[in-house]
Amino acid sequence: MTRLAVRRLLQVPFVLLVVYTVSVALVAATPGDPLATGDKEMTPEARRAKEVKYNYDQPWYRRYFYTWPIQRLLIDRDLPAHRYEDWTVPEILGASLPVSLQLGLFAFCLAVAGGLTAGILSAARRNTWIDYLSVALAMIGISLPTFVIGAGLLILFGLWLGVLPIGGWGQARQVILPGVTLSLPFMAYMARLTRAGMLDVIGEDYIRTARAKGVGPRRVLLVHAFKNAFLPVLSYLGPAAAAILTGSFVVEKIYTVPGMGTHVVESVSNRDQTVILGTVLTYSVFLMLFNLLVDLAYGWIDPRIRLGEE
Amino acid sequence: MVIAVAVALILLGVMVWSAREGRADFVFVNSLEPRTLDPALTSWVDEFRLGRCLFEGLTRLNDTTFRPEPAVASRWDVSDDRRRYTFHLRPEARWSNGDPVTADDFLFAWRRVLDPAVASEYFYQLYPITNARRYYESRSDRDPSNDLPFDRVGARALNDRTLQVDLEFPCPYFLDLTAFLTLSPVHRPTLERWAYREGRVLPTKHLWTRPENLVCNGPFVIERWQFKRRIRLRRNPTYWDAAAIRLRTIEALPIDDANTSLLAYETGAVDLIAAVTPMAARALYAAHRAGGRDDFHPRRYFATYFYRFNCKRPPLNDARVRRALSLTIDRQAICERVLGFGQTPAYCLVPAGSVDEMTREGPDGRSYRYEPGRGLGQDMTPTQRIELARRLLAEAGHPDGRGVRPLELLYNRDQSHHLIAQAVAKMWKDHLGLQIELKQLERNVFSPRVETLDYDIARGNWVGDYMDPMTFLDMFVTDGGHNQTGFANVEYDRLIRQATQEPHPGRRFEILQQAETLLIGRELPIAPIYEYVGYYLLNPRFGGLWPDSQLNLFVHRAFVQPRGVPQTVAGPEPHGSASAGGTLPEAQR
Numbered sequence: 082m083t084r085l086a087v088r089r090l091l092q093v094p095f096v097l098l099v100v101y102t103v104s105v106a107l108v109a110a111t112p113g114d115p116l117a118t119g120d121k122e123m124t125p126e127a128r129r130a131k132e133v134k135y136n137y138d139q140p141w142y143r144r145y146f147y148t149w150p151i152q153r154l155l156i157d158r159d160l161p162a163h164r165y166e167d168w169t170v171p172e173i174l175g176a177s178l179p180v181s182l183q184l185g186l187f188a189f190c191l192a193v194a195g196g197l198t199a200g201i202l203s204a205a206r207r208n209t210w211i212d213y214l215s216v217a218l219a220m221i222g223i224s225l226p227t228f229v230i231g232a233g234l235l236i237l238f239g240l241w242l243g244v245l246p247i248g249g250w251g252q253a254r255q256v257i258l259p260g261v262t263l264s265l266p267f268m269a270y271m272a273r274l275t276r277a278g279m280l281d282v283i284g285e286d287y288i289r290t291a292r293a294k295g296v297g298p299r300r301v302l303l304v305h306a307f308k309n310a311f312l313p314v315l316s317y318l319g320p321a322a323a324a325i326l327t328g329s330f331v332v333e334k335i336y337t338v339p340g341m342g343t344h345v346v347e348s349v350s351n352r353d354q355t356v357i358l359g360t361v362l363t364y365s366v367f368l369m370l371f372n373l374l375v376d377l378a379y380g381w382i383d384p385r386i387r388l389g390e391e
Numbered sequence: 392m393v394i395a396v397a398v399a400l401i402l403l404g405v406m407v408w409s410a411r412e413g414r415a416d417f418v419f420v421n422s423l424e425p426r427t428l429d430p431a432l433t434s435w436v437d438e439f440r441l442g443r444c445l446f447e448g449l450t451r452l453n454d455t456t457f458r459p460e461p462a463v464a465s466r467w468d469v470s471d472d473r474r475r476y477t478f479h480l481r482p483e484a485r486w487s488n489g490d491p492v493t494a495d496d497f498l499f500a501w502r503r504v505l506d507p508a509v510a511s512e513y514f515y516q517l518y519p520i521t522n523a524r525r526y527y528e529s530r531s532d533r534d535p536s537n538d539l540p541f542d543r544v545g546a547r548a549l550n551d552r553t554l555q556v557d558l559e560f561p562c563p564y565f566l567d568l569t570a571f572l573t574l575s576p577v578h579r580p581t582l583e584r585w586a587y588r589e590g591r592v593l594p595t596k597h598l599w600t601r602p603e604n605l606v607c608n609g610p611f612v613i614e615r616w617q618f619k620r621r622i623r624l625r626r627n628p629t630y631w632d633a634a635a636i637r638l639r640t641i642e643a644l645p646i647d648d649a650n651t652s653l654l655a656y657e658t659g660a661v662d663l664i665a666a667v668t669p670m671a672a673r674a675l676y677a678a679h680r681a682g683g684r685d686d687f688h689p690r691r692y693f694a695t696y697f698y699r700f701n702c703k704r705p706p707l708n709d710a711r712v713r714r715a716l717s718l719t720i721d722r723q724a725i726c727e728r729v730l731g732f733g734q735t736p737a738y739c740l741v742p743a744g745s746v747d748e749m750t751r752e753g754p755d756g757r758s759y760r761y762e763p764g765r766g767l768g769q770d771m772t773p774t775q776r777i778e779l780a781r782r783l784l785a786e787a788g789h790p791d792g793r794g795v796r797p798l799e800l801l802y803n804r805d806q807s808h809h810l811i812a813q814a815v816a817k818m819w820k821d822h823l824g825l826q827i828e829l830k831q832l833e834r835n836v837f838s839p840r841v842e843t844l845d846y847d848i849a850r851g852n853w854v855g856d857y858m859d860p861m862t863f864l865d866m867f868v869t870d871g872g873h874n875q876t877g878f879a880n881v882e883y884d885r886l887i888r889q890a891t892q893e894p895h896p897g898r899r900f901e902i903l904q905q906a907e908t909l910l911i912g913r914e915l916p917i918a919p920i921y922e923y924v925g926y927y928l929l930n931p932r933f934g935g936l937w938p939d940s941q942l943n944l945f946v947h948r949a950f951v952q953p954r955g956v957p958q959t960v961a962g963p964e965p966h967g968s969a970s971a972g973g974t975l976p977e978a979q980r
Binding site: 115130166168169232247335337343351 | 426
């Protein structure tokens, strides 16, 4: 277990280096002028000033090895983003990542709680109205795009009922709608996974054994069956957590949430190279972290799976 | 599962506990987070709206007439040849830290704007000042030995409170320019601490606009700037005219989704929005026309939408082909069927709807009005236009479009640009038999291609920087920075030069009219399509926001309306001169 964790942590720098290199290559291959931010004509000297400011005057290897990773992302000197001239890249990430984490954690908890409950209930009450309802809701959650759900919830709760604010960030009431919207697709997918996993397991011999031994139906379902049915859900949780926690462009745009998802998309259309690198690397770190957590949890839930100890 | 629910509840609890601030007196939606609050660098309408709350120049625009009026300068003397202005600064003008605003603060600010290394986008607003252009250009090469010293620029402090400015030519709109944000003073010690010292841009330059560092001289100071969440302004007690300011706090929210901002307005969470989706704008416009929604204010806007033709590339280097293309565009159909919220067809470059606001008084006391140039096809019927277009194309050697290669029409990504391009391409195909390839590009790809003349036909627009025809017409002088069509015409250049030197407003307008007629009646490096309209939604509780044709919206002048008084907008139409251009926010570009 420890060996697995250590080995995986040692891989992190190498993976990050690869991600960084590929991102730099993709950024370099993207057409468009990263300095063309305004509508006004740029005089040659103004262009040169900007080139110096954003280090386009330097040779590529210096930018690749030093300017971008160290000077701009880590030590944060002198180097505002292209789009936000008054803010540096670490400041932008520092302001938006906590927002995404708060919203993401809330949405993640909702998704897990709702998804598992719905999945277990519909498996236990198979082919009853509860099952049909939960399967139907899950289908809707998966197939309706976020911007439709988001706009619908806004109009319903914000405009017609007037009980929740339209957007913004900073108050508890402002978390509810974006949190629910963000969690719905994940919740729906988890419900389906749980239901399928439960149905698979319920027919197994050890469940019958447990029942025969006189274990109550609730305990059979929640402890014996659920533990094994949970494994496919668990492998989905890693990438889901990384995706939820690093923000969603659509949800952030609809509800005016100042999170990281916006920067992921905006920085690409602005050709804001260091913001692109910053967001991509942050996302990679989260993805690796949650995948590691999932792998560790595997071993904890099912002792037969001991990765790294062949 | 239980854990998950518990965590979610705790999170909510933590956020309830987290600090809550009361609603500001006036909350408005600024559709974009400002790039910067530095007055030398701001260039978007949204940034100007905030900048005008924080900084004030020698003059300011009156909030109802939009004519320049005394601000930091309490009065000024103008020499007889209209080329020397002496400004007397009012002693009670102070910075937010209590320091007096001095003539030197202006010189320092202007010197900074004119330094190419600072990369101000509006440096050319200072060009009427003697030698300002030479100063900027001497620094625009890599050779420091030919740099002009700043004392050769025609601006000097006679003492702390007197600023003398010499002009290159009798610029009739100079007092409009001194009200422009780029020319506002900056607090020298603050700038030297963070941003700009001894002609060098400092690495910490982005820190000087932070609330804890920013020293400003406008009606408001910045209380809090939460990145992409809100900017909160507080009334500046040291502002010389603080008695006229009735709001205590203003909040700007960067809501960039137009549907969300409309919902926020409808629920009363915000008091002012200046951008909605085209669909909502059409619905609101229709309701407004039908007598409802008097909180919706459509206004003509000092901006023109046009197509650029690449005058260097065949077959567009032939003026007859350009004329034919322009004649075939059915502007009425585009305004009514594609856009549909009050836009008007444009045959001229200078928005004809704004001429009343460009009236100038001559030395004889008479006021002079600009008569727009004669646009090609302006007085013809649609059939006549098409006939002439087909004849011109045939004269150019392409009857029924024969022998013309497929032409590429570029535009930046936007729903309405796309619809207009489709409509125009169909008109050109149906009437002239031309093949048009539509090409939608991202902004960062689009702009460089237009600048380097790597296009056949490209969408463009211009928002006037100050209320004068010159802001539109001087774009198209040979090699002008915003020309971007390759158009070069000796006669046009001569007319613009002549108008610049002409002190009499009446004669000046006549020369400008000749130039415009040459441009859009004969040569057509561009085909004007429509004149913009601006609009905004304002909570009827508020007064004091007068619409001007540049949609400046002086939010700092807003006040809560006494009950029963009709909204100020119902008052007289604003006349006179307004300045402050600015680039359109993303949604409208």
